Amino acid sequence: MSLHIQQNVSLQSFNTMAVPAQADYLTTVTSVPEMHDALSLARRQNLPVLVLGEGSNTLFEHDYKGLVILNRLRGMDVVEELGDLIRVKVGAGENWHRWVAHSLKQGWSGLENLALIPGLVGAAPMQNIGAYGVELEQYLHSVELLYVDSGEIGELSREQCEFGYRDSVFKHRHAPRAIITAVTFELNTYFEPQITYPAVKEYLQTRMRPSQELTALHVFDAICHIRRSKLPSPREIPNSGSFFKNPVVSEEKLASLREHYPEIVSYEHRGQIKLAAAWLIERAGWKRRQRDGVQVHKDQALVITNPGRASGASVMSLARAIQEDIAKQFRIQLEIEPRIY
Numbered sequence: 001m002s003l004h005i006q007q008n009v010s011l012q013s014f015n016t017m018a019v020p021a022q023a024d025y026l027t028t029v030t031s032v033p034e035m036h037d038a039l040s041l042a043r044r045q046n047l048p049v050l051v052l053g054e055g056s057n058t059l060f061e062h063d064y065k066g067l068v069i070l071n072r073l074r075g076m077d078v079v080e081e082l083g084d085l086i087r088v089k090v091g092a093g094e095n096w097h098r099w100v101a102h103s104l105k106q107g108w109s110g111l112e113n114l115a116l117i118p119g120l121v122g123a124a125p126m127q128n129i130g131a132y133g134v135e136l137e138q139y140l141h142s143v144e145l146l147y148v149d150s151g152e153i154g155e156l157s158r159e160q161c162e163f164g165y166r167d168s169v170f171k172h173r174h175a176p177r178a179i180i181t182a183v184t185f186e187l188n189t190y191f192e193p194q195i196t197y198p199a200v201k202e203y204l205q206t207r208m209r210p211s212q213e214l215t216a217l218h219v220f221d222a223i224c225h226i227r228r229s230k231l232p233s234p235r236e237i238p239n240s241g242s243f244f245k246n247p248v249v250s251e252e253k254l255a256s257l258r259e260h261y262p263e264i265v266s267y268e269h270r271g272q273i274k275l276a277a278a279w280l281i282e283r284a285g286w287k288r289r290q291r292d293g294v295q296v297h298k299d300q301a302l303v304i305t306n307p308g309r310a311s312g313a314s315v316m317s318l319a320r321a322i323q324e325d326i327a328k329q330f331r332i333q334l335e336i337e338p339r340i341y
């Protein structure tokens, strides 16, 4: 076995919140046989396993008492061409943004609105990543899995992934017993713009000549520009993006909130009414507040930052205080988006 196993490793550089938790054991795998070896070792030593991509949606509240496997399975292969559609199988360890950029360069479109989302391809199905009106599930064909207990390889179709808003079967029935080894995408060989967000429309209108033909690359550039101007880069200020999900409420609940807060921000998504969690947090006075080196971002109240590289417990303490306050003020339970360990 060629695996290199490290002991008592700091996870600070393996999570974008930069919390200084430790893992008992850590290894990097670059092939499916290596993944098998890592799992057999964990089985023999009775260790829990945690597969990590870039740690951009993971918060370590505690040290990890087990084996952290850094997934670095690579590869991008066309598996089928079907007229206007193309299927491409991508290794779970490929960087998400690099894959999006590569797909567009090949003339395959669909993923342009999802540009610049941090993380690796293998973590994307976990919460059905989404941005600017597009969700992963629209372009996902199937997911290849390695079952932790049996070591068997399986495949789930898009329907079997049971995708929802920031949700999938991988957070429930398959967690944490299955490792995603590859994702097969189904992309278009023609371009169909999906521009519903005013900021994207505005950016394109100001940058393009009236006679210019809109391409997926223009949309990609617009999304990259908007994201860079709005969201703090984890390289500069540690964070895990949106810390809370936008809560789903009933029509009655929205009506009763509107009586007290006529300016409350809500929208419709997947046939459900959602409230902007950022509005609730800002209205409750949490924007810019900080505690023990952890801060609610000054421009975007949905993002908790960790400029002091404080512990996961400190991050969770601020997050729980926000949850309690929102529950008290609005009678709404905010759900945390990152996975907590």
Ligand SMILES: Cc1cc2nc3c(=O)[nH]c(=O)nc-3n(C[C@H](O)[C@H](O)[C@H](O)COP(=O)(O)OP(=O)(O)OC[C@H]3O[C@@H](n4cnc5c(N)ncnc54)[C@H](O)[C@@H]3O)c2cc1C
Binding pocket: 016, 050, 051, 052, 053, 054, 055, 056, 057, 058, 071, 092, 117, 118, 119, 120, 121, 122, 123, 124, 126, 127, 128, 129, 130, 131, 178, 179, 180, 181, 231, 232, 233, 234, 239, 240, 241, 242, 339
């Ligand atoms: C600045 C910023 C902006 C963001 N913007 C968005 C956004 O617009 N939309 C959005 O949806 N998300 C967004 N996110 C969240 C994050 O980028 C995504 O959730 C991303 O898919 C996480 O990838 P990762 O490799 O870092 O996952 P990790 O944090 O490494 O893992 C996340 C979870 O998935 C599990 N996992 C990882 N890889 C595998 C695998 N191969 N098999 C099985 N389980 C696995 C891990 O065990 C963990 O539970 C943002 C985050 C940041 C920091």
